[in-house]
Amino acid sequence: MLPYWRLSAYYFFYFGFVGAFSPYFALYLQSISLSAAEIALLMSMMQLMRIVAPYMWSWLAEHFGKRVAILRLSALMSLAGFTGFFMTTEFGGLLAAMALMAFFWSAALPLIEGLTFSHLGAEGHRYGSVRVWGSVSFIVAVLVLGQALDHVAIESVLWVTAAILGGVLLCSFFVPDAASTQAGHVAMNLREVLQRREVRALLGACFLMSAAHGAFYVFYSIYLVGAGYDKALVGWMWTLGVVAEIIVFMLMPRIMRRFGLRSILVFSFACAVLRFVLIGWGAGSLPVLLFAQVLHGVTFGAYHAAAIAVVNRWFTGRLQSRGQALYGSISFGAGGMLGALLSGYTWDAPGPEWTFTFGSVFALLGLAWLVRGWPASAQDEARNP
Structure with missing residues (x-):
């Protein structure tokens, strides 16, 4: 039986931390007089x-x-x-x-x-209904904190962030273990999976997608405040993006049944x-900014749900957690770090406009790599039943 609420509770506090930390911690760093480059370097440590x-x-x-x-x-240890x-408040200590x-x-x-997909088993299309609680908590954190900071x-x-991390620690003691799914396919090793052209194309494209989001996650709140919007509106803007994400997560089972994951x-x-x-x-x-935030439902929600579903299908058995880790390391890690560091050095000159434009260039390169490296003829392999 799926431990729905125990898994959902963990996601709730995990992404509640992200909702408090990602939009507002950079504002705290700015308040203690750190430079844009120092803020970018600190925030890129996560990546x-x-x-x-x-x-x-x-x-x-997996080994133990x-x-x-x-x-x-x-x-x-995170707490x-x-x-x-x-x-x-010294840079060295903060680092x-x-x-x-x-x-x-x-x-x-x-x-x-990996644990969630292990519990879901053949019902992997239900991932969005579990993960959606993380998006709900992100909204709660970003809205409440955004209103309060005025x-x-x-x-x-x-x-607030420390308290949420305490909630993550508490929930971790209620998450149940589960055997890896598709254990019958353990004979395939990591090298064999990575030799597949479409696997390399997906991971490379995911690297570039995270790089495209680098400036957004580091400087979006600073960008809006600098443009004259108050912190409460900043919170609502982040919330709008996550509401769009929630809607997409709720619709993903239907979307995945209708469209191939490659098409998504x-x-x-794009x-x-x-x-x-x-x-x-x-x-x-x-209005332009509002529309751009609505697109977060696609550029993160649909993208992430489809990407981890493909990774879960291609990295089977004992490779499951390592596949998810490799996806996270290459995309959110290496790609996110590149995007964050680059944005720190371009923010002041040539400026925010071109910094976000570089994000679009990264996304375009990722699109080209994905289309070229994963032929459309192979998309049915990654279609949910």
Whole structure:
């Protein structure tokens, strides 16, 4: 029986942390007089640690059969690392605290994704109904905190985020273990999977999609505040994107039954090309920004649900967690780090407009790689029944 609420509760607190941390922590860093390059470097530590650490943690989890134990260790040490932000405002100390937190935090997502698919088994199309609670909590965190920050000190971000990490730790003790699905296919090794052209195309395109989002996750809140919007509206803008994401997650079972996963991914990349151009050059038009945020439902929601479904299908048996970790490391790790660091050095010159335009270029390159490397004739292989 699917432990729906226990898995959903973990996603709820996990993405509640993301909702408090991603939109507002950069504003806290700006408030203590860090430069754009320093902010980008600090925020990119989350991506840097996701390059190597998730694969290491997933290998350990599968080798020793301790996925849940490592999930709990991740939650405990992430909270311990975050406490460092209460102790210093010096860049070196902040960097150390961020590195410690990010190293352990990076273990969590591929493990919980692998566990969720293990519990779902043949019902992988139901992933969106579990994952949607993460999107709900993101909305709660980003809205409540966005409204509050117009009335309370920016340091409140630290206390709220630490409390949510405590919730992640608590929920980790209720997540049940599960045997890996498709265990009959253990004979295939990682090298054989990676030799497939479509696998390399997917991972390369995912790298570029995360790079396209780099400036968005680091500077979007700063961008809106600088354009004259208040923090409450910033919260609503983030919320709009996640509401669109929730709707897409709820519709994904139907969408996946009707369209091949390749087609969903191609459409997602095309929307990303449009989205970041609109954000970069549309700051003066709220309707344009609103439409660009609605596209988040496609550029993250549909894209991520389709990508992890393909990864789960191509990396089977004991490769399941490592496949999810590899996807996370290459995309959110390496790709996200590239996008975040590049945005830190282009933000002041040539400016926000061109920084977001570079995101569109990354998405366009990813689209081209995906289409060229994964022929349309092969898309039925990745279609849900």
